[in-house]
Amino acid sequence: MKRKLVSVLLTAAMVATMLVGCGESKTDNEAGKVGTEADQSDSAEVEKIKIYLPSAGKRDDMAKVMEAVNEISREKIGVEVEFKVYDFGQWFQQYSLFLSGTEDVDMLANYGGYLNAVSQGAAYDITDLIQEYGQDIIEMEGDYLKSGEINGVQYAVPIYASYAWNMGIIYRQDVVDELGLGEKVAQVKNLEDWEEILAAVKAAKPDMTPFVTNSGNTAPNFQYGFWDDLGNNYGVLMNGGETADVVNLFETEQYAQLCGVLNDWYNKGYSNKDIQTQTDAFTVLTQNEAAFSTIGQTDFNTAFYQSTSCGKNMGAILLDTPVARTYNNVTYTIMSNTEHAEACMKFMNLWFSDKEIGNLISYGIEGEHYQLNENGMGSYLDGQDASTCTYHLGSAISNTNRIRWESENPDYAEKLVESNSSAQKSAALGFSFDPTNVTNEITQLDNVCSKYQIGLESGALDPETYLPEFIAALKDAGLDTVIAEKQKQVDAFLAANK
């Protein structure tokens, strides 16, 4: 009997610990959430929305900042917001989950395109809402708002960023100055010309790799090319979208020539033998004195921006005139299953236009999280820096409605608006490709690309042998079908936007 009792007690204890375990982990989750539960008192007229977004910035004092934001937005539009902020790594793992509609999301940031959100039916149709509540957004974005539109339906709002850019070379200006290469660099007009500089750097700095890829092997090296890639590389408009003829990028002379240059550099030892498996990005390598130059997206602000993120004096050479293309790299969408679509739109408009809100969300409260220096630019409080401050989210939906940070280009806002409004525009500006009809083909094409693209574009594979193989494999996987579908959609888009 006694023994029996013991076993019962043990069992009970076991079950109890399990339940306790569950309970604990749940409270942990609750505690881990960022943000604040707003006052319950005036919830009758005030709508509450939750915005999910990634950021690398500090946000310990989120609750306090949100209170300040809500004070303004409650008064102006009758909306309270709660920001759910995730680190980038975690964000990309959870993004699919947010899209699945099982989380309590009202408004969502989309990094790297919002087409998945649309094809899964997760994006709210905001065509009418934006007309009603988003006038400030419409006025500011102009033509560029079309980047958030598919088949005449507005699904997303792209952040107001630099739309006009082209492929360019990004390099260490300080090394160029040190080696006295300034004059030669000034004469560089195309990628081949760069070889002379690479050779000089290789001879003078044996520990520094003269050329590396922009983002390691996590993205193709020509991700930001001379062509308008129309959402993915399966069918592009050459020369930044001069005409609306969708062509096979990989069969163009320009592509073969670029691969040839890179392969030549690889063979001559200007790039690393392990370039294909290198996972570190240019920024990281530069910070560690391990890299001299790369190619990538370049615009009026690149040299400035890269100098900040690499912590070195950087230079940039645009290899062609900047062209504005569809920009949907960072967009905000409203979740299709939200009950507060209007409130979301109202808040998006406020965030887009209101300087106070813009500053609060980016930098926090003046005097508490940041201060203004004599030039009217923001800086950390005395004795604080990026790692010790309690709030510096850095996220913005419009890059013009906030004060400039001290590390930024002081004229950024004016230059940005000027660059965007004066740029040459791609023939298909605003077009977004809807891949629904060709999902099977794209799955296969992505697999073919994972086999060849990184190798060819980093120069590790000889294009003489592998480019024809790559093209044949792409055709087998149905590239022509996708190109035909894309052309059809581009034609329809142009007809609708005449």
Add this chain to the structure above:
Amino acid sequence: MNKKSFVKQAKKYWPFYVMALPACVYFFINNYIPMGGLILAFEKYTVSGGIFGSKKVGLENFRFLFKSADAWIMTRNTLLYNLVFIAGGTILAIFVAYLLHELKSHISRKVFQTVILFPGLLSIIIVSYLANALLAGDTGYINMHILAPLGIEPISFYSEKKWWPFILIFVHFWQITGTNCILYLANMSAVDPGLYEAANLDGADRFNSFKNITLPCLVPTIITLTTLSVGKIFNSDFGLFYQVPMNSGAIVDVTQTIDTYVYRGLMNTANMGMSAAAGFYQSVVGFCLVMIANAIIRKISRENAMF
């Protein structure tokens, strides 16, 4: 079992049932309820439609698995690697377990066991960088400190296919053998020492007593473990096949498995239906294989079958 005897049994052994309850609840919640989600494999999932209300598309989601030119390559790789892992893994585990078992010193046995077990505790990301430190073209240990002094041209491991079957199999065994041999080691300790003494008196040498005593005692364990791994023969260790080759494109022909194909293909499109279809396909094939394997074993020797 009829109803009456079940009630009788339940009365007699009820504490055991209570003890099993948490596990049953766990499996029900964690493994059985989500099976309802398998319906996703037959749908074009939309958020507004939800899991059960989305448009049904029949077998459309499965097409991408078979249509591609890679279908053959990935199936071949998955199957062959798994066959080598199962067969080689079992032999290696028994061999290592036997060596450990034969060690007389208690301390050295523990030391060796811990050393062999350790790689299994490393994250595959760390393993992939350890491999990279050995294999890298410019800075790798093998190229810099072994091949170069011997005057051999450096090998570009990450772009030559021929090395990878060996590298992957080696890494897998290096990681997994320690864990695998624990069960066999426990089984060997459970064998009645009297049997060995008797065999010894009859003049049996080590090999003979291993063949005629140790091995037969291990047969039930071998069969159970093998049948279970047969069920996973269409799955692969994603980390091993994706991380260890550092996602190098040039060697995809020998490192592509069903899991990496699905990942590479759906990473950018995040298609719920198609990923569910891939998982569904792997599970169904795995389930059938377990049933077949068990049926065959039951035919051959009834008492060793799992069910």
